[in-house]
Each structure stands twice: as structure tokens, then as C-alpha cells.
Amino acid sequence: MVTRLNPYIAFAGNAREAMEFYQSVFGGELDISxxxxxxxMPGNSPDMHDKLMHSQLTVNDSVTLMAADMPEAKGPEGSPITISLSGEDESQLRGWWEKISEGGEIFAPFEKAPWGDTFGQCTDKFGVGWMVNVAGTSG
Structure with missing residues (x-):
């Protein structure tokens, strides 16, 4: 049996737009409720009926992102959480970086880092923080 840790982002009304954007970045299957x-459901009101109570983007066995519109949420701005994507597939990670950083704010450009990996850090256009790291080749 596999145990997974999945990021779950609280939005203040634009979860659908954000999750559709993330699906355009990563691909995968998006389920919304x-x-x-x-x-x-507690917290439900007529003005929330078109907002997302829950959404899940399943990209593959190791990448799942969840989100919802939370009535009391102020959105991800100022959140102490950053989502990290890492691995060895530079083509895939570079493609994700290019899409996720578009329209956002780049804090560290996606380039060779002092520790030998390729790394970038940004906040996307929804205020969610991301770090993308491609493992350097050893030797």
C-alpha cells in the first residue's frame, strides 16, 4: 500500500481557474465537486454554489494537487507553503517551469545552481509558491 502527501490549496473564489491552469501546465485528469x-456541507451558501468544494488534479502516480474555494480563505498569498517539483527529467520539469512561472513572479531563474542542480523558484499568477529542481548529473 502506498502513502502519498498531496498539497491542498485553499482559494478565495478562483480555485476552478487555478486548477484548470494547473491542468494546462501538468496535464492529467481534473475532478471537481x-x-x-x-x-x-458546513460553510455552504448560495453564493458558493458555483465555487469548488473540492478538486483533484491527478497527473500521475506521484503528482497530485488538490484545491478548494474556502469561504473564509484569503487565498494563498502570504502562505508559508511552497510546492516543490523535483526529479531527473529535465525536459518535463523545464516545461512545467516555463508554464507555471508565466504571468507570475520569478525569484530565482531556472538555471544551474551552485549545488550543481538546475533550479528555479517563483510565485505563479495565483500567488502559489513553486520550486522546481532538476538533479544534476553525478561525476
Whole structure:
């Protein structure tokens, strides 16, 4: 049995737009459940019915991202959480970096880092922090 740790992002009304954007970046299957489908859920109100109570983007066995519109959420701005993507597939990670950083703010450009890996850090256009790291070749 596999145990996974999945990021879950609280948005203040734009979870659908964000998750559709993330699907355009990573691909995968996006499942959404609007608040309107669950009228008895705590925190639900008529103005939330078209917002997302839950969403899950399953990219592959190791990449899953979840999010929802939370009635009291202020959005991810100022969040102490940053999502990290890392691995050895430079083509895939570079492609994700280019898409996820577009329209956001880049803090560290995606380039060779002093420790030998290729690394970049940004905040996407929804205010979510991302770090992307491609392992350097050994030897």
C-alpha cells in the first residue's frame, strides 16, 4: 500500500481557474465537486454554489494537487507553503517551469545552481509558491 502527501490549496473564489491552469501546465485528469452539489456541507451558501468544494488534479502516480474555494480563505498569498517539483527529467520539469512561472513572479531563474542542480523558484499568477529542481548529473 502506498502513502502519498498531496498539497491542498485553499482559494478565495478562483480555485476552478487555478486548477484548470494547473491542468494546462501538468496535464492529467481534473475532478471537481462544486459546493452546489453538496448543499448540506458546513460553510455552504448560495453564493458558493458555483465555487469548488473540492478538486483533484491527478497527473500521475506521484503528482497530485488538490484545491478548494474556502469561504473564509484569503487565498494563498502570504502562505508559508511552497510546492516543490523535483526529479531527473529535465525536459518535463523545464516545461512545467516555463508554464507555471508565466504571468507570475520569478525569484530565482531556472538555471544551474551552485549545488550543481538546475533550479528555479517563483510565485505563479495565483500567488502559489513553486520550486522546481532538476538533479544534476553525478561525476
Amino acid at each position: 462544486p459546493w452546489g452539489d453538496m448543499p448540506d
